[in-house]
Amino acid sequence: MMERKIRVFLAKPGLDGHDRGVLIVGQALRDAGMEVIYSGLKQTPETIVEASLQEDVNVLGLSILSGAHMALIPRITELLSGQGADDLLVIAGGVIPDDDAEVLVRDYGVARVFGPGTGTADIVRYIQEKKARR
Amino acid sequence: MSESTVELYRRLLDGDRRAAARLITMVENADPAAREVLKSLHRHSGNAHIVGLTGSPGSGKSTIACRLAQHYRGRDASVGIICVDPTSPFTGGALLGDRVRMQELSADPDVFIRSMGSRGALGGLSVATNDVINVLDAFGKDYIIVETVGAGQVEIEVVKFSHTCVVVTMPGGGDEIQAIKAGILEIADIFVVNKADREGAMRTVADLEMMIETGPGRDEREWKTPVLTTVALEEGGMAELASVADDHWRFLRETGRLAEKTISRMKAEVVEILNLRVASAAVDLLESEGGRALLNRLADREIDPHSAAEEVLEELLGRDGGKDRPGINP
Numbered sequence: 001m002m003e004r005k006i007r008v009f010l011a012k013p014g015l016d017g018h019d020r021g022v023l024i025v026g027q028a029l030r031d032a033g034m035e036v037i038y039s040g041l042k043q044t045p046e047t048i049v050e051a052s053l054q055e056d057v058n059v060l061g062l063s064i065l066s067g068a069h070m071a072l073i074p075r076i077t078e079l080l081s082g083q084g085a086d087d088l089l090v091i092a093g094g095v096i097p098d099d100d101a102e103v104l105v106r107d108y109g110v111a112r113v114f115g116p117g118t119g120t121a122d123i124v125r126y127i128q129e130k131k132a133r134r
Numbered sequence: 135m136s137e138s139t140v141e142l143y144r145r146l147l148d149g150d151r152r153a154a155a156r157l158i159t160m161v162e163n164a165d166p167a168a169r170e171v172l173k174s175l176h177r178h179s180g181n182a183h184i185v186g187l188t189g190s191p192g193s194g195k196s197t198i199a200c201r202l203a204q205h206y207r208g209r210d211a212s213v214g215i216i217c218v219d220p221t222s223p224f225t226g227g228a229l230l231g232d233r234v235r236m237q238e239l240s241a242d243p244d245v246f247i248r249s250m251g252s253r254g255a256l257g258g259l260s261v262a263t264n265d266v267i268n269v270l271d272a273f274g275k276d277y278i279i280v281e282t283v284g285a286g287q288v289e290i291e292v293v294k295f296s297h298t299c300v301v302v303t304m305p306g307g308g309d310e311i312q313a314i315k316a317g318i319l320e321i322a323d324i325f326v327v328n329k330a331d332r333e334g335a336m337r338t339v340a341d342l343e344m345m346i347e348t349g350p351g352r353d354e355r356e357w358k359t360p361v362l363t364t365v366a367l368e369e370g371g372m373a374e375l376a377s378v379a380d381d382h383w384r385f386l387r388e389t390g391r392l393a394e395k396t397i398s399r400m401k402a403e404v405v406e407i408l409n410l411r412v413a414s415a416a417v418d419l420l421e422s423e424g425g426r427a428l429l430n431r432l433a434d435r436e437i438d439p440h441s442a443a444e445e446v447l448e449e450l451l452g453r454d455g456g457k458d459r460p461g462i463n464p
Binding site: 005029030031035036038039040043044050051055083084 | 151152158221225237241
């Protein structure tokens with residue numbers, strides 16, 4: 001009778017103007033059987049972390065197009081760490097240059113950065129593989 | 135309870151919202167460990183005013199939930215909001231976007247918002263939603279707003295687990311008013327015509343008022359279902375909605391209806407749980423070796439489905455038909 005769903009929070013921190021991309025990812029995840037929570041544009045790190053905890057998500061996906069990723073993402077992962085949310089899988093996408101992506105993964109708790117042009121199937125597969133045990 | 139679930143139980147009662155969130159996940163996943171915690175939490179619940187919000191998609195339920203919560207926060211009360219959205223029956227997934235309409239609440243630590251997918255299973259949704267309500271109640275929430283799409287039978291069931299049921303519509307829905315008739319008229323305590331700045335609002339109000347007048351007879355001691363107008367996005371009419379919801383709560387308590395309602399809610403809850411558990415036990419039985427033999431007899435038309443069901447029931451209740459079981463005396 002146990003039915004585990006993978007719950008993913010797709011968040012838009014900062015001042016991005018549109019969410020077309022993240023919603024396409026959201027639909028792909030939904031079509032793969034996941035529960036996708038979306039809270040709209042212009043979210044702050046604090047509200048993103050709070051929502052992640054209340055919704056008890058397995059994955060936090062951060063979508064940033066504005067270029068502010070090096071300010072926003074470390075702040076978010078720092079807040080998550082402070083709350084003891086270490087089992088949360090944090091991934092990112094949007095407009096993030098490769099060398100920044102490397103730093104985010106190496107130093108700031110991001111598991112993987114999906115650059116522009118990533119196929120949604122790759123994101124789905126990655127999440128399913130990482131969260132297979134949960 | 136295992137050590138970790140005792141820990142979860144204690145942390146929840148201490149006000150740890152991560153414990154609440156974790157327990158809700160276990161409830162949604164039908165984790166048997168959750169059941170033990172729920173049993174212990176029961177005596178800590180029963181304090182919250184549970185407001186159910188239903189209505190067709192796009193009518194503004196989430197915005198209304200947000201504004202109502204803001205009113206309650208203005209009284210320094212704490213609020214829980216449960217948003218139920220449909221799960222795709224084909225993929226099993228869901229896009230849960232009600233938080234988009236609740237931006238003003240996202241920075242408030244005393245508002246707990248949980249998005250739930252309906253997850254397909256008919257009885258399962260009612261049980262899970264009710265369990266989540268009980269978790270938030272025991273967690274100390276003064277108000278719990280449960281928001282669902284009133285499109286299907288299941289969502290209507292969920293609203294039965296609330297004290298005050300608010301049905302939301304919009305102007306211009308002629309067909310919608312007809313569709314509303316099926317079951318919702320009986321359960322609505324408050325009708326709201328939202329987006330009332332649109333054309334046709336007053337006609338919609340009049341149509342609803344007529345439906346209520348010509349609907350199931352009510353005497354003066356009963357609650358008279360009002361039809362309110364709101365423009366939730368701009369706060370219009372929201373103070374009145376909060377006030378009328380309060381009136382309903384007061385009505386329930388002063389007339390003793392709350393006690394009656396609690397009993398019928400509890401009964402409905404137990405029946406839903408039994409539906410799930412008995413069906414599950416029956417399916418297990420049918421999938422056993424003996425069950426397969428029964429199914430073969432059915433396929434060969436040696437026995438009919440009703441008789442087969444009776445055999446399963448006898449097996450589940452024990453060969454004596456359960457007559458000698460202690461505890462329940464029919």
